[in-house]
Amino acid sequence: MKTLILYKSIHHKNTEKIAKAIADVLKADIYDIDKVNPEIIKNYDIIGFGSGIYFGKHHKSLFRFLDKISKTNKKAFIFSTAGFPFLKSMFHKELRDKLKNKGFEIVGEFCCKGYHTYGIFKLFGGLNKNHPNEEDIKKAKEFAKNILKN
Numbered sequence: 001m002k003t004l005i006l007y008k009s010i011h012h013k014n015t016e017k018i019a020k021a022i023a024d025v026l027k028a029d030i031y032d033i034d035k036v037n038p039e040i041i042k043n044y045d046i047i048g049f050g051s052g053i054y055f056g057k058h059h060k061s062l063f064r065f066l067d068k069i070s071k072t073n074k075k076a077f078i079f080s081t082a083g084f085p086f087l088k089s090m091f092h093k094e095l096r097d098k099l100k101n102k103g104f105e106i107v108g109e110f111c112c113k114g115y116h117t118y119g120i121f122k123l124f125g126g127l128n129k130n131h132p133n134e135e136d137i138k139k140a141k142e143f144a145k146n147i148l149k150n
């Protein structure tokens with residue numbers, strides 16, 4: 001299965017760490033989503049989409065990218081890092097719905113803590129300092145191994 005990972009990581013490069021860990025396991029090609037032409041997905045079987053969570057959802061670059069592609073029947077997985085990862089299901093909803101509308105089959109979702117210094121959190125030295133940490137990376141790799149079983 002040829003795998004592509006497309007991500008956006010703007011705050012502390014937290015999601016980039018996760019994207020690279022997943023790409024390692026899946027032997028995936030990996031790009032900043034703003035640096036590729038949407039046509040690229042034609043060359044792959046599974047596409048992973050990820051970013052930090054900003055104001056309750058993924059980065060707008062992911063949605064802009066998906067607006068430019070036509071309907072597909074490929075597989076996709078979703079990943080993110082967030083201040084409050086236990087809200088994964090809610091944070092992923094908008095991207096999940098968008099992918100499903102485009103015809104993707106969602107084969108997995110992953111979210112872990114990411115260092116968060118935006119807004120009020122800056123005053124306290126930030127939330128989730130040092131995340132993603134080794135344990136988060138390990139979990140991301142386990143997630144990727146499960147994707148391979150799909």
Ligand SMILES: Cc1cc2nc3c(=O)[nH]c(=O)nc-3n(C[C@H](O)[C@H](O)[C@H](O)COP(=O)(O)O)c2cc1C
Binds near residue numbers: 011056081118
């Ligand atoms: C502008 C902004 C808005 C954010 N909004 C949320 C949010 O709604 N929920 C949350 O859990 N974390 C939120 N965060 C924290 C980020 O999701 C977290 O720091 C993430 O790991 C950033 O990923 P990145 O370093 O890959 O950009 C926000 C961070 C920023 C900078």
